[in-house]
Amino acid sequence: MSILNRLHAEVFSNFNENSTKITTIVDSYRFNQIKKTLKPQAPNQTPTPDKWAGTPSWADYLKKSTISLIETFPDWEVCFEKIKHFKVIGLDTETTGLDPHQSRIRFIQIAIPTYVDDKEKICSADFRSPRKGSGSEVFIVDLFKLNQLEIKQVVTDVVSMIENPKVFTIFHHAVFDIKMLRSVYGKRFTCHVFDTMIASQLVSAGYFVPEDQLEEWCLQNGYRCDREGNKVTITDEYAKATISMNKDxxxxxxxxxxxxxxxDIALRHLGVVLDKTEQKAEWSGLVSEEMIDYAAKDVMVLIPLFEIMCQLIKINELETTARIEFSCIGATAEIEYVGMPFKTNKALELQAQVQKELNEATLALVSCVKEGGFRPKPRKNRKALDDEILVQSNVELLQFMNYQAAMEGLFSEEDPDTIQIxxxxxxxSTQKDTLQFLESRLQEDSVMKQFIQLLQTFRKVKKRMEFLDSYLSSINPETERLHTSLQQLNPKGVGRFSSFKPNMQQVGNDSDIRSLFAPETNVLVDADYSAIEMRIMAQLSNDPKLIDAFKNQVDIHKFTAANIAGVPIEEVGKDQRQRSKAINFGLIYGMSHETLKRYSESSYGVVMTLEEAQASxxxxxRVYNHxxxxxxxxxxxxxxxxxxTFHSHDHKQGLSLNxxxxxxxxxxxxxxxxxxxKINRWEKPYLCKVGSITELYNSPDQGSGAxxxxLAMGLLYNKLVKNGWDDVQIIMTIHDELLLECTPEKSEMVKHLLSEVMEKAAAAFIQVIPVEVEAVVMSDWAEK
Structure with missing residues (x-):
């Protein structure tokens, strides 16, 4: 058994019982040879629902389903005895609020399939409609009708199903429900779950519709597209519903x-309109028939959606990735549930200090502008004597910069819109890289340079204030901790986590702010991968020099600098190494020499000419030719x-190939x-990818890092469950870094475990070189 198969057996054993092979990397040649079992739909051949007149619809499936309200514990015992023998169950909760620490579960909804024969399938063979006669049986458990001991037992029984590796427990946005169940259960539990939200995001693979192709896309998919000014409305006329999309x-x-x-996905894949009006209902009081119907339908649709998503995962060869995504749901829920320790009183003191610094920085910036003789253009609501520049306005800041550039004769004679130094x-512009460029080249007595330095100081202090304001306004009154929300998969399909409300992945490097993240009695254990992006590139490219450098454990940035310059590695100085960092991290993602020049200066403070960037x-x-x-x-x-080859699905076309x-x-x-x-040089049309070319370079690397x-998060979470280490908590994930909290007595064991699982996860995919993990024990996050 391969190392990857062994790891997946640990994290998610039952996704595809018939699968004997797990793909770790798909080369382009083999993937292009996949049999095209479905024909692509031509733009003018979109099938209409009338073609399948007489075929049962998903509305028929919902009508065929039954609902039972469970209000006593003996009824629950009868219900549980029935449902615990099913291999597939849908699960959902209705709660009095969104915060697991301050809200309660009102309903637990459970759906089991009603099959028409021993094929045990709800969907028809073409995945367009239900099999005739199929439905589901829904049980809605009203926890408000039970006492505390009975509630705890119901939740314990539900958890036992979630922990059962022989059961497909289907959620939509499982993280939320797992947090709510954990608040009653009292500790973490193994999560063998299938999440239709994660699955839908995964099989969409980051696909999007460019705005200039929107009308054509709607026409191909049988939607109506209406524009009124900047507002766009997309309508599925068959389902009589509006299609919601996110625009960037x-x-x-x-x-x-x-x-x-x-x-969204029930409409897209089933043509079913789920009325979400009752989502905002008051679930702590009397419940109406409409609320019960709403709760039941939310769980009814999970079973057919599960079957459709499983098929898409299979034919798009996403089984391994799906296992990884589902395996880390428990850890994701734990991060959100446990939260980050935060010293509120110390933060309030720092906030007052930073506010003073911000006032001073604002005053200095305004004074610099006034002394330069500049007065901003009139703006709405500006008083007659109000001649101070608005420091928050990039428009007014740019007005001054244009004024001062003209005063100092900085504009090019050849191009009056361009600065020449x-x-x-x-x-x-007021962008960071432009400001850094100008500051590094202007004379010390330049007013423009003084202004830029003051603006950079102002922005840095303002950013610190924004961090503190965000954290202090997000403190949970029940736990007195910061509970971020994590997006496990972002729309672009790269696979990396993002964090919001508050954003805990962009805390910054200021030690006084990072020191606020400190437990009272516990310690933090932090680990991250060393040069993981370069190591992944070694695996992707199989470059012999890069591989040798890592195998010999040399400093990769010094190694690159030495080989480019043709000098011994011992002669590489600090400045050369810094330049090499910019070169390494920029060029593995295919930057042009112009972009490298800007990137090296804005990210690493390394100034290069265009000629030097091209030579680098x-x-x-030349060094890394592979x-x-x-x-x-x-x-x-x-x-x-x-x-x-990419397969998609909707309720009109069923499965389609693109x-x-x-x-x-x-x-x-x-x-x-x-x-x-596009049109080539011979005026012949050709098709090509929309967007940046560099996405083809960075997505395989960053996505592999995700x-x-x-995988490490899934392994770690299961180890913590198995060890019964309830006093060890996963509290944050940041791209290539994991942060845990534990008792001081356990810190070394936790450090060892964290390093071990992270190395094991990386070794499943990076096999040409060793992977290093750097782990530390800290009293606060500033010690990292």
């Missing part, structure tokens, strides 16, 4: 992403000859992009 205005192509709420040219780029790919070859291979994936540009991570995670038509860390 930051990208030049303004992508529209599908949403993955339960109502020596042989360097740059467009004026040439030298890097990375260059790998990037060439990735680049070709943007063209139709290298498109991947050819799209895409990549795979080491675990087989899939990310795909839409295509656009795979590794999530």
């Amino acid at each position: 205005n930051q990208k030049y192509y303004r992508p529209y992403y599908s949403r993955h709420g339960l109502a 020596g042989s360097d040219f740059i467009e004026l 780029r040439d030298g890097f790919f 990375i260059a070859s790998w990037q060439d291979e990735q680049y070709r994936k943007r063209y139709s000859e290298q498109f991947l 050819q799209l540009p895409g990549i795979r991570t080491l675990a087989g995670r899939l990310r795909v992009w839409p295509v656009e038509e 795979d590794i860390l999530k």
Whole structure:
């Protein structure tokens, strides 16, 4: 049994009982040879529902389902005796609020399938409709009708099903329900779950619709698209419902992403409209028939959605990634439930100090502008004597910079919209990299340089204040800790976690702020991977020099600097190593020399000319020529000859096949992009990937890093359950880092365990070189 198979046996044993092989990496050639069992739909051949007149609909499935309200403990015992023998159950909760520390569970809804024969399938063979006569049986347990001992026993019974590896327990957004159940159960428990939200996000693979293709996409999928000014309304006329999508205005192509709420995927895959009005109902009082119907339908749809998602996961070869995603749900729920320790009183003192610094920084910035003789342009509601620049306004800041640049004669004679300093040219803006560029090149007596330094100071202090305000306003009154919300999969399909309300992945490096994260009596144990992005690239590219460097345990940044410069590694100085860091981390993701020049200065404070950046780029790919070859291979994936096979599903077309540009991570995670038509130099049209080319380089690397860390989280969580270490908690995940809290007495054991599982997870995917984990025990987060 391979190391990866053994690890998956530990974290998620029952996803596909018939699977004997787990794919760890999918090469482009093999993947392109997948049999095309389905024909792609032509744009004008979208089937209409009338074609299947007489076929049972998912509305028929809902009508065929039955609902039983459980209000006594003896009735629960009868119910549990029946449902515990089922291999597939849907599970949901209705609660009095969203905070597991301050809210209570009102209903626990459980659905079991009603099959029509021994095939044990709800969906028809084409996954468009239910099998005739199929339905579900729903039990709604009203915990408010039971006493505390009975509630604890019901939850214990439910947990026993979730822990059973022979049962598919289906949730939608399992993290929320697991937190609520844990608040009653009292401790962590093993989570053998299937999450339809995570599955939907996974099989969507980051696909989006560019704004300029939206009408065409709607036409192909049988939707109506209406525009009124900037407002776009997409309607599924068959289901008589509005399609909700998330739009990203930051990208030049303004992508529209599908949403993955339960109502969204029920509409998309089943054509069923789930009325979410009762979601905001008062669940602590009397419940209406409408509320019971709402609660029942939410769990009824989980079983057919489970079957559809399983099929999409299978035919898109996402079994390994799905196992990893589902395995770390317990750890994700624990991070949100336990929260981060935070010294509130110390934070209030620091906030007062930072406010004083912010006032001083604001005053200094305003004074600098006034002394320069600048007065901002009139703005709405500005008083006659109000001639101070608004420091929060980038528009007014840029007005002053233009004014001062003209005063100092900085504008180029050839291009009056461009700043020229020596042989360097740059467009004026208030962005960080522009400010750093100007500060490093302007003379010491320049008013512009003084202004930029004051602006940078102001922004740094303002950022510190924003951190403190965010944390202090987010303290949970019940736990007195910070409970972040984690998004396990973001719309782009890379696989990395994101954190919000508050964002705990961007705490910053200020020691006085990081020191606020400290337990009263416990300690923190932190571990992260050493140079994981470069190690992943070694696996992806199989570059011999990169592999040798890691095998010989040399400093990879010094190694790169020495090989580019052609000097012994012992002669590489601190400045050369710093430059090499920018080169390594920039060029494994395919940066151009212009981008490398900006990146090295803004991220590492390393100033290069364009010629030096080009020479560094040439030298890097001369040293690591296998990375260059790998990037060439990735680049070709943007063209139709290298498109991947991607299956999707909706309630009108059933399963459909598409050819799209895409990549795979080491675990087989899939990310795909839409295509656009372009014209080549011979005026011939061709299809290629929408968006940045560098996404083809960074997605396999960063996505593989996400795979590794999530596998580590699943392994760690199960180890903690198995060891019964309830006094050890997972409290944060940050890209390549895990943070735990435990008693001082256990700290060394926890440090050893954390390092062990992280190394084991990485070794499942990175096999050409060893992986190093750096773990430390700390009294607060500033000691990292």
